[in-house]
Each structure stands twice: as structure tokens, then as C-alpha cells.
Amino acid sequence: MTDLMPAVAYRRPLPISDPASLEDVELPVPTPGPRDLLVRVEAVSVNPVDTKVRTGQDPGGEPRVLGYDAAGVVVATGERVTLFEPGDEVYYAGSIARPGTDARFHAVDERIVGHKPRTLSFAEAAALPLTTITAWETLFDRFGLGVHSTGTLLVLGGAGGVGSMVVQLARALTGVTVIATASRPESTQWARDMGAHEVIDHHDLVGAVREAAPDGVDFVFSPHTGGAVESFAEILRPGGQITAIDEPEGLDLLPLKAKSITFHWEFMFTRPIFQPDDMIAQHDLLERVRELVDRGAIRTTLTRCLEPFDAATLRRAHEMVESGRMVGKVVVAGF
Template structure:
């Protein structure tokens, strides 16, 4: 078995390509449930930029929380996979990330890659799909018979781009998405949003298309919006938030509005009894993709994982203008 691999390490306090270095690191010893994956593509998520920003002076880490690749070795208790299988997954924030040629990951949060997607198209999906799925079906508890209006704040982002599709394919809800630029508005409509509103005059624009109010809000940008959310939601409405520091929640009390945090790493970092649900939902998503009911949200691919491509990807994420997802292929 190979003992070392190349990994791309992120360093605090540096800018541009200098923030990333390619280094030879030991291949992780496989845990019982692990797979060793030869990574063929990764995607970059806002969590990558957040983790890098939070590093202390002189600290470094191996980022990467999405990958698609080929299984090279199988742990003693890993079931359902064999050497040579093509897989995709979102990984575990408490372990070294997927920005490496060889990567160890718990098989219970892995699924076989959709057969009709290439490596970059597949790598774009896992983290955002898990976040969207858990928001809709674990937090909101939506079912095929669900009816009502769902607002997706940040509809053109990575999570919103999957969540709109899942809501339209697997439930009966009406979806309103926020998007401001012509490009992003066209994108969310093409994904199936029933209506599109802007961010700046949220209360009036949502009220114009949903005069009876909202039942659910998925929020990527909560701070500063809670007053509008309280006004727009029906009594007993619900919010799922994925961003940090939403602000005081007291205004939600008079309507008995429920507030949920969604954190897709919670199952794996706490090794919950249902941790394998993430592998199962990715397998179900692969079926939907192969059936043509869900599509990849990839909009941009960079060739060759390197300090330059990582720096470019992080800059795109920090700009706040990304539509869909960005992936990087490995040579």
C-alpha cells in the first residue's frame, strides 16, 4: 500500500496562491469503516473559506469537504464498496480534508457516483445535497403531500441550487427563491423555482407573490433578515439557517416560529446512530440524477488541483457572486 500522498495544505495569514502548498503527507491508516479513495475531483464550499479564515497565526490545515474518486482500499468493517468503485461524498470536518491525491473517508457517508456525471459534476453535489436534504426532510419534515410556500434565501448558491430541485421533485410545495442578478435569477428559474424575488426589498417582494404568508424559510443569510422573516412567516412557521450569528431570535416568539440549525457534519463528527443516513441520501440522489430528475449544480471547472486553482476558487467564493458550484479536477 502507498505510504505517502500529495496533499494541498492551507496556511493562515497568507494570501493568493501563497496560502496553499503541495506537500507529501502520510496516507492515513484506515479506520474499520473507512475507504481509501483516489480523488479525481473536489469542489470548494463556503466552509473551506471559513475554516481558513478562523485559523490562528502560523496554523495550517488540509481543506476539502467534497470529492469524487475511485476506491483503492476498503476497511475491515466497510460494506457495500469494493476496490475500483466510483464514489462521491462530503467528508468529515474533524479529519483531514479531500484536497489530496489519496483520501480516507468513512464509508457510511459515501455513495456510488451517479453514472451519468463526470468527476467534476459529481464532486459539486455531496455537501450541498446533504445540507439541502437534511433541511427539507429532517428539519422541515416535508413529504410528497406537503403543500405551502417555501422561501429559499440564497437560491443561486450551492445549497439553494440543490434544495430548489429536491423541493420541486420530491414535495408539493411552492418555491420562492431570492436572487438579484440577471444570471442568478435565470439560474434559479431554470432549476424550478416558481417565483424569484430580490434581496433588498424582501418583505414587499415576497408578500406580492405569497400574500397568505410563508410556511418555511431556508436561510443562507439570516443576520439582518429576522424581522422580515417574522413578518412573512405564518404562525408556527419554521426557519432552517446554515449561516453564523443570525441575531436575536426573540421576535420569533409571538408567532411560535421554530428556528433550526442545519450543520451537515453533525452526524459524522458525533458518530450518531443514524450516521449512515448520509450515505443513503447520497445514493438516493444518485438515482434521481441518473433518472434525469435532479441535475448537477456545477457551473465552473478548474483544471488541476494546485495553489493557483485553489486560490482562484477561494476568491470566487469570497466574492459572493458564485452561481451554483465550482469544482477542481486532479490530473
Template sequence: MHAIAALDSRPVEDPLALQDIEVSDPTVRDRDLLIRVEAVSVNPTDVKRRMKVKADGPPRILGFDGAGTVVALGSAVEGFAVGDEVWWSGDAFRDGSNADLQAVDYRIVSRKPESVSFADAASLPLTAITAWEGMFERMRINREDTGTILMVGGAGGVGSILIQLAKRLTGLRVIATASREESAAWCRRMGADAVADHRDLAASVLELAPDGLEYVFSSYTPGNIEAYGQVLRPFGQIVSIDGGKLDLLPLFAKSIGFHWEYMFARSRYETWDMAEQGRMLAETAALVDAGEVVPTATARIGDFSAAGIREAHRLVESGRLIGKAVVHR
């Protein structure tokens, strides 16, 4: 089959950064769906992983978000049939969606929304799961909760869907951060109640919420811990999705809780509740079909090749992308 692979950690401008190759079809395990990939989106984690590929190692087929059609089933698969149109976010430790075919554990897959294209569907799985897990599992927000949540990086992929889910599924007030007017306008379009300037984070947030916040969902954590300590109320909660070494001492005096969110933990360790990710995707699909949530694709590239994937990586690396970049057939 055709696949797009990283063979070395090259700059995205280099035509060899991602290459079209031919590889064997995936091996289908008992719990796998074999899916023909129709569309993918590129996330910051794709860029980070591309830049870690070693020239003396095997080709790396990247890609997490995907939407496509089931073409074969493993012997232990339940609830799916050949021909189903599905979406998923894959497994960080298996070959990804930048290929004609991908084998994915059925427990982390659901049927895609019927009302949108494969391209629009591919914009949501990784970010929706990250938002669901971060809000409802890490911070244990429930649907009756009120208060205020700050979404740091509101116009990014995760921010774009978290704002929508928080407004549809909780009683929270949502403040998003942005630094450009077009980013701020996008956050408001997604449903944010207010937009803060992340270049002067603490002062800008406290103008909008003088009594402080209950929750912070952070896409850009290094350098912001002190500001989070200032804007959060005692016993507030932070979820971070970007990793890194951090000094958490500014959170101590207010007994602020800090959580990591890594959506690949379930698939990496094959946890007993892996199917929760399939359920989250099914619920998100229902919200999309009901018109409660909109896809977040803003750049649609109709070139399912190394050139098209490189262009999506370039947009992500620019730091100016609003929403998601999608590559489709």
C-alpha cells in the first residue's frame, strides 16, 4: 500500500522531510478494524514526532486523527461491520493514519458523524478525546458545575473543541486566550464568553474574572505556572497537555491541583477501560449530528501525498494556524 513516512528529522521545507513509500498492508490483530483512510489531520504531536525520527531507524508512518471506511475485521471485534464509516485517533505506538490502510483497535473507534464529510470529521478525534478526558476525568468536572474555566490557546485544535464541549455540556463560563484579533474572533465563534490576551495573561484574565477562576486547561504551560497561581482560586485545578519540566511551587499556597492529560495512555497500556475513548467519540459524533458541535477544520488540503502532509505540517509549525489542518483524498 501507499504510505507517507518520515525517514529523518528534517525541516518541513525539505522535500525529504516526509516521503511517499510503498509498504506491506497492516497486520490485523484480533481486536482490530482495518480501515481505508479517507482523511487525516495533523496535530502538534505529529510535528514533534517527525523531528525525533532517526535516519538509521525504520520509516515512521505518522498520523493520529483519521476518518475512513472499515474494510476488514479482526476475529474479536464487536459492534462494527465492513462498510462502516468511522473516525478515530489511533495509537502512538503503532503505524499511523498517513497511509492507504490503518489497523486500529475497535475500542478506540466509533462511527463518524453522518452529517459531515470525512475531511471535517478528521479534524476532531484527538482534540475531542483530549478535552473530554481533561475536563471530565482529570478535573472531574460534572455537567452541573458552574464557575469559570480558562482555555489557554483557545484558537488551537484542542481549544476549539474544548470551548464547544464546555459550553454544551457544563454550566461553566469559558474564557479563552488569544493574541490576534482573528484568533479572538474564532474563540468567540466557538462559544467563548470572553477572550483574554495571553501576552499579559494574569492581568488580562483578572480583568475578566476579578474573583479568580476554578479551572485552567493549558496548551502552553511552561512559563505560565506563576500566572496560573495568580488567577486560580484556592483549590483550583489545572490540566496541562504539553508536558515539560515545571516548577509547581507557585501553586502550593492555594493547594491547587495539577494534572497531566495524555490521551494515548489508554491505548499504550491497554487499560481495562479503553472503550471509553470509543464512547467519547460516539457522544461527540451525536453532538455534531445534532448541530451542537461544529468541526474545526480551517485548512483542507486535497492532496493525500507527502506533499500534502508536508503542507499541513508547515501550517502547524507556523504557530499561526487557527483550528485544524486536514489532508484528504
């Protein structure tokens, strides 16, 4: 292994149309810490968090590597690693508090890594971790659902990266009825393919939910919360719950009080950043999802794989995510 590796980074916030918004660079190969794996990255996916960090955080001219999904091969381990060995194929989302995965080699804490599903390629596996962790924590940590749970779950953005996984996991591991939102023919079909019992148009959310679920819904997963709280208050039953993953400014939750509706935040980087005692829960859930994938209960959400792995290709992937019209996930491979 050489001391330097190829990577893609940004130095200052720029529109993705600017060739300098993402640049090819060479950086030192990271040294793994005591609980770290050093992974040779084979594929990454691009998520909205990549574009938010790129446009919203200024590294002051220093190269900052993005990327919060990866699949690859362990090439070295820290002295306290117990879960993996060199040669293991892995998938994971990493941490927003550390350098990202858009590089040939990446250091990551073993407690947030899973063994790659054996039935998936690296590209197919790279599409899953961030959205899977977000969906899992939404359903089981925030809503507290289980195999015997019933009721109705409304999934906004059912064809998006996270929505696709919320639908799949809810169908595979709970007894809830899943209603997803989508508006275009291709996104509607995708949400049905993911397992949604019903797909409705979000443009008239209250009317569409009333038609699909006249008595209201029990749970709402929301990546689009701004301006929607009053609608949620209408469509949720008393004692219902919302989990949101966006961060709208000036959010007013008072409309939820009359029905005693619970509002949760979900941020899958909470465990990697703060390293609580249950940090290993992300390893455990990725291992569980690996089993579900390998027995055919869950499928990859990869819809586009771009090559080669360089700044120009990652700029294309960022453009696709920023368009807001992605169905499933876009992955970049081909080192």
C-alpha cells in the first residue's frame, strides 16, 4: 500500500455545476484507531447529506472528503477490533464527524459496520447503509414497532432512498399497513415494488389520506416536514407519532398538542458522533439486514451506478440527488 491515495474532496461551497465543487485529490492513507477498520472502498452512494454538507459547510480551502455510504474490503484493523478480520467484505455509513468515504481507503469504527450481504455486489450493497439505519431507527427505536405491531404507517417520499427502506422494513418486520406517497408513474410503481399496500399523491395529502385511511393513520415518517405539521395533525389519530429526518426552520409543533401526538427526530449519525453505550446497535442492525437481504426479504435500492470513481462522476451523482427526482439510490464505483 502506498502512503497516498486518490480521493474526491471539496474546498469551499460551490454550485455543483462548477468544476471546482468537487475535485480529484491525493491524500494520506488514514491510520486506523484502536476500534477502527481500514477499508479499501469499492463503491459509495450519494445521499442528500452529501449535498447539504457540500453547500452548507466551508472547509476554508482545505480538502474535505464527503461520502456517507460505502462497501468494500477490510485491509487492516486496530488493536482492539474483535468483529472483523482483514479480507472481510463490509458495508456501512460512517460518521459525519470524520472524513468521508469518497476515497480509496477509509477508516471507520467497527461498531457501525456490517458484513456485506453475500448476494449483493459492492455497488448494490453501497446503496443501503445510511438509508437502512435511518429507516430501522425510525421504525424500531423511535416508533417502537415490532413483529406484532398493527396500525397504519404513512411514508412520505416512498420512492426515495430512506422511504424505500422504511416501506421494505415495515413490511418485512411489522404488521402495520403501509401507505406511501409518490406523484410520478415511475415513483408510484417503485413504491409499490418496495411493498407499499397503497400509494397516494402527496399534492393533496389530507384528501388522499382520508380516502385511503378514513379513520386516519397512526404513524408518519417525514422527510418533508416544513409546512406539513397542520396536515399531520389532521390525518393522525389521537396519540399518533411522527418521525422527521429534515430540519425545517421555524417548525411549529403546537397543532399536534390537541391529539397528544408525539414528534420524534431521527438522525442516524447520533450514535457515531456521541458514541453512547449502545453504539454497536448499528452493527447489529446491519447484520440483521444482511440476513434479510440474503434470504430475499429485502432488496437493494440501487437504480443508477456511475463509473469511473472520480470528481466528474461524483458531480453527476450530486446533480442527480439535488434534482429531487431520484427514485432509489445512485452509486459511484469503478476505482
